[in-house]
Amino acid sequence: MTDGxxxxxxEENDTEDEKPGQRWELSPELNIDAFNINVAVLEPGERLSQNHFHYHEEQKELIHVAVGCCRVEVANDRFDAEEGDTVRFDAGEAGVHLVHNPFNEPCRIVAIGWPPEGRYPVEKVKTRDELLEERG
Structure with a gap:
């Protein structure tokens, strides 16, 4: 850090290889303790979370679509989030979601979760394929 x-x-940092897409976990690099911040690039067909359709019992989440478009699946609905859109998910079952890219172009997403210690446990409801097969 320089002068505050x-x-x-x-892109100058290592990606998180265990997560889908290309993802950078920035909170540790920025010495941020109040929330988790990640940047992810999802290629066509990729999802944001390794936990598929999921929720966090104790953590709220926010995604901001910086470039492109992604699809957001929630409890009883789905919608497309376009460049410049921001979506917030509550903690608990009400905030169940899946963010994925069914489109032909990559999308870049900024994801924030708070409080950071609420990240785990993650409750996986079903896989992406199971959910999409149900919804058609």
């Missing part, structure tokens, strides 16, 4: 600020270029 810090520049971080995600």
């Amino acid at each position: 600020w810090q520049l971080l270029r995600a």
Whole structure:
């Protein structure tokens, strides 16, 4: 950090290989303890979470679509989130969701979760394929 600020270029850092898509977990690099912040690039056919259609019992989440478009599946609905859109998910079952990219172009998403210690446990409701097969 220099003089009260810090520049971080995600692409200059290692990605989180255990997660779908190309993802950078930035909170540790920025010394942020209040929330988790990630940047992810989802290629066509990829999902944001390794936990598919899921919720966090103790953590709220927010996604911001920086580039492109993604599809958001929620309890009894689905919608497309376009570039510039921001979506918030509550903690608990009411905030169940799946973010994925069924489109032909990559999308870039900023994801924030708070409080950070609420990230786990994650409750997986069903896989992406199971959910999409149900919804048609």
